[in-house]
Amino acid sequence: MLKKQKIRGIFSSPPYVGQIDYHEQHAYAYDLFGFDRKDKLEIGPLYKGQGKEARNSYVKAISKVLSNARKFMVDDFDVFLVANDKWNLYPQIAKLAGMKIVKQFKRPVLNRTERDKSPYSEIIFHLKNSL
Numbered sequence: 001m002l003k004k005q006k007i008r009g010i011f012s013s014p015p016y017v018g019q020i021d022y023h024e025q026h027a028y029a030y031d032l033f034g035f036d037r038k039d040k041l042e043i044g045p046l047y048k049g050q051g052k053e054a055r056n057s058y059v060k061a062i063s064k065v066l067s068n069a070r071k072f073m074v075d076d077f078d079v080f081l082v083a084n085d086k087w088n089l090y091p092q093i094a095k096l097a098g099m100k101i102v103k104q105f106k107r108p109v110l111n112r113t114e115r116d117k118s119p120y121s122e123i124i125f126h127l128k129n130s131l
């Protein structure tokens, strides 16, 4: 089906660099459904931190995911990614994946689960094919 009918667009929220341990956050789901945990495959895991090495490995991993998705997409695709890109990694990620950022929408997050008062916002990146 993917070969005949290509993907027109993707809207996703990828993991952020060293911010959340998703395996722990979703531990109940692994338990309930009996899924195997794959902690080592998590992208941008908390335990790797936010240092240069962690950021480089994040850039490589996310761009690899996007490059893979690109193979199954129409030429004039639209990709929207929600990210808190405090390290300004997405321009490089887009380039490595053969994409370009055509627009950025700022999204203030007012009611965070953390319930703290510090201002927090995310960007929704609109990416298109650059090849």
Ligand SMILES: C[S@@+](CC[C@H](N)C(=O)[O-])C[C@H]1O[C@@H](n2cnc3c(N)ncnc32)[C@H](O)[C@@H]1O
Pocket: 012, 013, 014, 015, 016, 022, 023, 041, 042, 043, 044
């Ligand atoms: C910011 S959350 C967004 C989750 C979901 N889109 C939502 O809105 O609830 C990022 C998600 O990426 C997942 N993730 C991290 N590394 C991954 C990988 N290698 N393969 C697939 N998913 C991964 C995490 O488990 C987490 O659920």
